[in-house]
Amino acid sequence: MKIGILGTGGVGRTLAAKLNSLGHEVVIGTRNVGDTLARTAPDGMGSPPFKVWHSQNSKVELVKFSEAASFGEMLFLATFGDKTLASIDMAGKQNFDSKVVIDTTNPLDFSKGVPPKFTVTLGNSLGEQIQKQIPNAKVVKAFNTIGAHIMVTPMREEGSPDLFIAGNDDDAKKKFVSLAEQMGWENVIDFGDISQSYWLEANAMLWIHYGFKYNNWNHAFKLLKK
């Protein structure tokens, strides 16, 4: 499958490398290709400069947001939450039409330090805002309560975590789940339509507070069912 990823940080890179290793054609999109390749310092989250990663993952082409969105049959949003809507605008909203768009982002404000502040209210989650911005796309909220390394290697020593998803389109959710299964996910919980994004984004705050309090980022939720 042709996959376009928006965002060149840890999440975007990790998803791109894994999906490419599974045989998919993957491009990774950024605001400005030249700027991204010119960086020589680690990014805000401590990831090495993009070109270092890219030298080891050269099959993943670095392109503009608009080219990534236009290229992919399935798209992943992997920008900072406070940049996601602007990134979509920059990518050209029409490029999302009819596509399955996986929203991995969270509505977080890191400007006052960590833990970050939560920036949305009930009924206006980031997942819902994105779906409203690109109404012809099929947005699936997913992967927003785990670190990038767990997205692509879900199995934990303590068991198999659950993949929490939400979205309005059942067929889009099916397509994403099929891809997630290729990535090693065994258990999916579909919480319902995109309005459930609010609870998934709130759940990310539990995940984040745990991470900062216990300095552990290898954690992932599981819902025991019986």
Add this chain to the structure above:
Amino acid sequence: MKIGILGTGGVGRTLAAKLNSLGHEVVIGTRNVGDTLARTAPDGMGSPPFKVWHSQNSKVELVKFSEAASFGEMLFLATFGDKTLASIDMAGKQNFDSKVVIDTTNPLDFSKGVPPKFTVTLGNSLGEQIQKQIPNAKVVKAFNTIGAHIMVTPMREEGSPDLFIAGNDDDAKKKFVSLAEQMGWENVIDFGDISQSYWLEANAMLWIHYGFKYNNWNHAFKLLKK
């Protein structure tokens, strides 16, 4: 230990019976003892009339809210969320002073059917409202993302769920955890101070939506840690 439980519904009864069976002195509080004993129909959640339960659990004395609050060294709030603050007022705020108060409630409005609506906003969770109402008490948010039967029999076929707690007083949390261990809990996650109530109450909404969507109420969260 002397334990006072506020609320005679499924949660209050289940906790009372279990804690009594563990050797604790337990009273269960209600707004009006005569009214509670006079009921002959199941309550709004389908539980049998209180007197049926009480005939099998006669060691648990039924008393007024104020007597339950005054009696217990540790108190459990087990009313409907929209009645909790009024129940505390009725019980006499001074009766909560210095006590460990376990808040099992959720800020839910069932008036428009199910799933219920969430009624609080960030920074004003029910747990925080309760702590503000009884500032000399040591409120611990706990047990709000599981059904009553799991509170007292935590082990699931699929594993041992996590007991999520939050509260300002470390000693109070320790005392509650010690009691929870007697009830069979093995894993506790302390998310921090009472402001974390918001995320725990939001987490209850994920739990509730799952329950209604899949008609399964035997579910409980676990946080895989490695």
